[in-house]
Amino acid sequence: MAAGGSRGLLRLWLLAAAAGLAAGRAPSCHEVRTAFQLQQIGPLKLVPDVPTAESDLQICQDRAPTCCTKKMEESYQAAVRRERMQSIQALNFELKYMIAGHTTAFQEAFESFLRLAENRTRSLFETAYRPMAKEAAEPVKELFTDMSLYILGAETTVENAVLRFFDSLFPLVYSRLINPGITDLSEDYTECLRLTRQDINPFGRYSKNMVTELLKSLWASRMLSRALSLGTEVINNTEHTALTKECSRALVRMQYCPHCQGLTLIRPCVGYCLNVMRGCLASVSELDMQWREYISALEYLTNEMASSHDLEMALTGIWNSINEAILHAQLNGPQLSATVDKVCGEPKQRGGNLSSGRIMPLKEATEAQTLVLAHTGLNSKRREFISYMKRSRTFYASIAERLCDGDLVMRDSSTCWNGEDVVESYTSRIVSSGLKAQSNNPELKVRGLDPLISNLIDKLQNFNQLVAEKAKLKLERWTSQDAGSGGGRSEELETSGDCDDEDGCQGSGDRIHTADLPPWFVGCYWFLSPVELRWLCWKLSI
Numbered sequence: 001m002a003a004g005g006s007r008g009l010l011r012l013w014l015l016a017a018a019a020g021l022a023a024g025r026a027p028s029c030h031e032v033r034t035a036f037q038l039q040q041i042g043p044l045k046l047v048p049d050v051p052t053a054e055s056d057l058q059i060c061q062d063r064a065p066t067c068c069t070k071k072m073e074e075s076y077q078a079a080v081r082r083e084r085m086q087s088i089q090a091l092n093f094e095l096k097y098m099i100a101g102h103t104t105a106f107q108e109a110f111e112s113f114l115r116l117a118e119n120r121t122r123s124l125f126e127t128a129y130r131p132m133a134k135e136a137a138e139p140v141k142e143l144f145t146d147m148s149l150y151i152l153g154a155e156t157t158v159e160n161a162v163l164r165f166f167d168s169l170f171p172l173v174y175s176r177l178i179n180p181g182i183t184d185l186s187e188d189y190t191e192c193l194r195l196t197r198q199d200i201n202p203f204g205r206y207s208k209n210m211v212t213e214l215l216k217s218l219w220a221s222r223m224l225s226r227a228l229s230l231g232t233e234v235i236n237n238t239e240h241t242a243l244t245k246e247c248s249r250a251l252v253r254m255q256y257c258p259h260c261q262g263l264t265l266i267r268p269c270v271g272y273c274l275n276v277m278r279g280c281l282a283s284v285s286e287l288d289m290q291w292r293e294y295i296s297a298l299e300y301l302t303n304e305m306a307s308s309h310d311l312e313m314a315l316t317g318i319w320n321s322i323n324e325a326i327l328h329a330q331l332n333g334p335q336l337s338a339t340v341d342k343v344c345g346e347p348k349q350r351g352g353n354l355s356s357g358r359i360m361p362l363k364e365a366t367e368a369q370t371l372v373l374a375h376t377g378l379n380s381k382r383r384e385f386i387s388y389m390k391r392s393r394t395f396y397a398s399i400a401e402r403l404c405d406g407d408l409v410m411r412d413s414s415t416c417w418n419g420e421d422v423v424e425s426y427t428s429r430i431v432s433s434g435l436k437a438q439s440n441n442p443e444l445k446v447r448g449l450d451p452l453i454s455n456l457i458d459k460l461q462n463f464n465q466l467v468a469e470k471a472k473l474k475l476e477r478w479t480s481q482d483a484g485s486g487g488g489r490s491e492e493l494e495t496s497g498d499c500d501d502e503d504g505c506q507g508s509g510d511r512i513h514t515a516d517l518p519p520w521f522v523g524c525y526w527f528l529s530p531v532e533l534r535w536l537c538w539k540l541s542i
Helices: 002-022 030-038 070-128 130-151 158-178 187-200 206-239 245-255 270-280 288-306 311-316 318-331 333-344 362-366 375-391 399-403 436-440 451-484 488-495 519-527 530-541
Strands: none
Touching: 070 130, 070 206, 070 245, 070 311, 070 318, 070 375, 070 399, 130 158, 130 206, 158 187, 158 206, 158 318, 158 333, 187 333, 206 288, 206 311, 206 318, 206 451, 245 270, 270 399, 270 436, 288 375, 288 451, 311 318, 318 333
């Protein structure tokens, strides 16, 4: 077919040349020069004025006279690399914009929550615990700084941040509230109080409870922040993956070799374009499976943040946990003093009547603080974001199809370019997407997985596994509690009205008959939304 097609084109060229001579005109490369200039492919001087016999062409070889030169082929290869990157950037634009927008909204929201929670905590000390307010300012600032860094992915832990805060708080509570008559709080004595805080446990269960509550919410926030960064990294890197030599040549053959024969308006056949693009993007399409799981993990994390682990609730509840902890220490002041005296010795006291730190009622410490949070707005953005991201599940599986859509190919014409000739239809086999399928690609050889893409796949897989393991632990805890309570928790969750369908919660129409399901699936059912069921339960069953 190739030889016959070339002969046919040669005949057409000769006929056109003859017609041109008959009209007093010589064959010209004018149309090719115009296209070369309009598409800014390279210097116009590279294009010959008339077709010539070129023997050194490496890609667009043809027996007929040609308007291409070897230098033009090099310019065409640079052009297809540039065009391929621009095309993928155009496809990525909306997805990148959505992730960047939600990243900004999320960061602004949690920074606002942190700032308001810190202000509320500082106000607690300034109104209820004035004797220690000034000295408590720095530990409070450090606590919220540590939590901010944790959410942003720093190598720190919520437990260390909270326990370090209470270590710093205990000497202040002991010397300003429990024993306000202390005159000499030396560095050694302060350090002794700090070091013995966890053994003495002056704050009872409240310090540990605060760690537990914050971990639930801040972990989901930290993972969501990491997920958004990872999504941006994947998108940016796929835009800049290098074209292989085989891909570059195949793209030139598809898009610009027709120009060499003066056919500047002809477009590739759809099937031909799909084979070339699927071959060029074989490595990128390998992201598909992990990208789908990544979207499900994103949805799981945002649902976690919107449920009992709400970031706003956790952060704005910090002041109350601290207040309860201080009240507990004050109420147990005599016992604490006796224990501290044995461990750290007796500090110097002022003479005269000593009054213990006043325990101010909770109401008095909070009435001056009014907190307004953009919770509804954040939930609205979250829903919009997840709705869009769910539509991008097949982004990498269908990237070749979208690149071959639009003006690149001929859809409504009776003829198209098949890489060698103008034909009515593309007759070669059309391969599917993915690396394995390219062994049968008739248009180019695909040698293996791009190392850059391989690294991205590993990062996505590691992230997805972390989320899945956390979800599995949650499942095990809930199923254990459900078994121990005789099903009471299941009934409570089934009748709860705290969650709506837009939050990803299961509605009445999604009822599952658990009697027909294995035990681990029943456990999933009681606390997960439909999408979480499909994802987590599938993960656990394989």
